[in-house]
Amino acid sequence: MSFFEMRHVIVQFGGLCAVCDFSIALGAGELVGLIGPNGAGKTTVFNTITGFITPTEGDIFWQGQNIAAFPAHRVTASGIARTFQNIRLFGDMSVLENVMVSFHFSMESNFLLAMTGSSKHRGLEAEIREKSRRHLDELGLGHLASEKASTLAYGQQRRLEIARALATGPKLLLLDEPAAGMNPIETIELAALIRLIRDQYGVTVFLIEHDMKFVMGLCERIKVLDYGKSIAEGTPAEIQKDIKVIKAYLGSGYHAGG
Amino acid sequence: MSDFRGPAGAAQIQGNLTDRQKTMLNAAALLCVLGILALFNQYGSEYHVRILNNMAIFVTLAVSYNLVNGVCGILHLGPNAFVAIGAYTSALLTMSPAEKQLNFIINQLIWPLSVVQAPFALSLVAAGVMAALFAFMISFPVFRVRGDYLAIVTFGFGEVVRVLCNAAQSLTNGPLGLKNLEPYTNLWWSWGIAILTIVSITKLINSSYGRAMKAIREDETAARAMGIDPFRPLLLAFLISAFFSGIAGGLLVHLITTVSPTLFIFTLTFNLLIIIVVGGLGSTTGAVVGAMLFAWGGEALRIVENPVDLGIIVIPGIPGMRMVVFSLILMLVIIFAGHGIFGRREFNWEQLARFLSRGGKRVGSP
Numbered sequence: 166m167s168f169f170e171m172r173h174v175i176v177q178f179g180g181l182c183a184v185c186d187f188s189i190a191l192g193a194g195e196l197v198g199l200i201g202p203n204g205a206g207k208t209t210v211f212n213t214i215t216g217f218i219t220p221t222e223g224d225i226f227w228q229g230q231n232i233a234a235f236p237a238h239r240v241t242a243s244g245i246a247r248t249f250q251n252i253r254l255f256g257d258m259s260v261l262e263n264v265m266v267s268f269h270f271s272m273e274s275n276f277l278l279a280m281t282g283s284s285k286h287r288g289l290e291a292e293i294r295e296k297s298r299r300h301l302d303e304l305g306l307g308h309l310a311s312e313k314a315s316t317l318a319y320g321q322q323r324r325l326e327i328a329r330a331l332a333t334g335p336k337l338l339l340l341d342e343p344a345a346g347m348n349p350i351e352t353i354e355l356a357a358l359i360r361l362i363r364d365q366y367g368v369t370v371f372l373i374e375h376d377m378k379f380v381m382g383l384c385e386r387i388k389v390l391d392y393g394k395s396i397a398e399g400t401p402a403e404i405q406k407d408i409k410v411i412k413a414y415l416g417s418g419y420h421a422g423g
Numbered sequence: 424m425s426d427f428r429g430p431a432g433a434a435q436i437q438g439n440l441t442d443r444q445k446t447m448l449n450a451a452a453l454l455c456v457l458g459i460l461a462l463f464n465q466y467g468s469e470y471h472v473r474i475l476n477n478m479a480i481f482v483t484l485a486v487s488y489n490l491v492n493g494v495c496g497i498l499h500l501g502p503n504a505f506v507a508i509g510a511y512t513s514a515l516l517t518m519s520p521a522e523k524q525l526n527f528i529i530n531q532l533i534w535p536l537s538v539v540q541a542p543f544a545l546s547l548v549a550a551g552v553m554a555a556l557f558a559f560m561i562s563f564p565v566f567r568v569r570g571d572y573l574a575i576v577t578f579g580f581g582e583v584v585r586v587l588c589n590a591a592q593s594l595t596n597g598p599l600g601l602k603n604l605e606p607y608t609n610l611w612w613s614w615g616i617a618i619l620t621i622v623s624i625t626k627l628i629n630s631s632y633g634r635a636m637k638a639i640r641e642d643e644t645a646a647r648a649m650g651i652d653p654f655r656p657l658l659l660a661f662l663i664s665a666f667f668s669g670i671a672g673g674l675l676v677h678l679i680t681t682v683s684p685t686l687f688i689f690t691l692t693f694n695l696l697i698i699i700v701v702g703g704l705g706s707t708t709g710a711v712v713g714a715m716l717f718a719w720g721g722e723a724l725r726i727v728e729n730p731v732d733l734g735i736i737v738i739p740g741i742p743g744m745r746m747v748v749f750s751l752i753l754m755l756v757i758i759f760a761g762h763g764i765f766g767r768r769e770f771n772w773e774q775l776a777r778f779l780s781r782g783g784k785r786v787g788s789p
Contacts, residue, residue: 215648241650249648255641257767258634266638269631270650276659279630280623290630333650 167226168193168369169337174223174233176209176393183209185393187223191337191371196363198384199373200404202413206393207373208250211339215247216240227337242270246335248326250342250373256315260306260325263314264297267332297332304328304358320351327358331366338362340372344379352376356383381405389413440773448772453618460610472610474722476678479613480671481714483620485698486707487667490624492696493705493767494633495660496640498574499565500692501581502668507588507687508557509550509669510676514601515594516546517677526601530593543607547616547673554669555662557584562658569643581692588684600683601676608678616674620667625707627663636660640705701756703763708770713763724748 167190176184184206191197199207212218214225216237225233232240255263272293278286301307306328309317314325323343330338343359344352356379363370374380380387381401389397389404391413397404404410440448463475484502491499515523515536523532531537541549561580568576588595595601627633635656638646643653676682694717702713724745731738756764 217644217647236652237647238650238652241648247648249645253642253645253648255638255645257641258637262634262637265631266634266646266651267649269635269638270652272631274631276627276630276632276663279632280627280663282626286630293631329649 170226172224174220177221198380198387201390205390244336246330246333247339254314261310268293337369344376476613478718479617482617483671485710485714487664488695489699489710491664495636499577501577503687503691504581504584505554505665505668506672509554509672512553513546513550513673514682516541550673551666551669554665558665604680608674703765705767706765709765
């Protein structure tokens, strides 16, 4: 069995088939892109993997379990983390606190220990604070630790989202349009960051992106989605030449090379 | 925090206090409060002691209500139910069987309750536990919804409890209420509970559990993606809030020595909402200050109802005038401090030290 696998996943919203018969297998340590025109169902695929949407049909295999019916928090606890297309930080909390939240689900304490301020609980809190600080330092956000998350610059907010997702300790990281709204320099930095995450943290990365230069330069394998159906899969070079992909993006009136 | 440990003065100017210093300051503040209470207990008039008791009860209620509404960002409109349940539980436990016979003239009190009697402390614990049990029961329907829907559901449960207090005559004595309770509540009880509430809830808010609650308030979807099951922190906040509200209910009825269903109408919830909004939604400091202002202001504003002698003419006192002034003050607060007095800020010694060193010595700011 592969590292992560979706088999014949169907998501229906009423009469609309948002994702129709989608299958994909990811190997450990791969860097895979998911592209497709607007409304193709890319984010729905991510929402299905992360438990925000339960698929109408199909299975999602991860770590030897079928996680298709898992609620979102259990999916995260099982080692899949994600970021959001529209940034969803805890705006009124500090950058450090944003990361510290990621350690809550794995904390072995209880509320009575917290309310009485027991030394065991304070020890755990200090440990989480220390880990979060180190984590922020590694991702180049250390100097912003005490800033309010909502006051960060756009690129930093995207970076913090990734940092926060990584802090949950995932083995598979889903990035939903990480380069959206970034300038060319920020995009180059982001690509370096994603490679670093894959190489240093040993995390498999699956990402949605519209910036073709970014996707083609970064991903080893690309899956193309159109109207909820997978229309192509291959290396960046193969995808660029695929006639179906060109049609999906540019319309059928366009003749490749013509 | 830096490793540099300068003299105390230098540390204060920089506004960095060590944990040890903060603990000392907290202890000193606690001693001050206890000293003031002892003074009032010894020399204060009955009127002043009563206001202080009221203050403490409202502080307890506001701080626990703020945990759900301010910290979790849930618009919960049923704390009057928790207070009512705590009040009746505690009252029925402290009354002597003979007193109960005298009170329940139309319907007899049901059996086990008619013969039991418990000390005040135990009755308060029971009040908290019963309120928390009720909160647990209603939490499943309540947390299936969010926003306005949740507000309506909790408001509904608040009303249900009030109506039950009226109707369940063999349990609550209906509209007649319970009279002649022992006036057990004194400054030590009321402020003891208030301080316990403040300290334990503050510790909870500053812990990982509090961060999870705030995360849900800020963005529930993101919180779920970070591995948090929203139901658990919300339930925790709800239960703890109910527990302390129930205890406050017990304190309240042993202060005024009677219980009747009219005590727990929606106005009680509404007053608590005003307190935490004026103090600053999400700020425990705000809840404390708001509750104290509310309990004291209600009495202090009686001045505006007195006749005014201007020398030439005498304006007669208008009963109810204080409510008009009260509303005016409320509007001013909302207009000039939209997020309440404290916003989401909390009191902390470091800021006080910075503030004092800047104001006193004109240093620190460039």
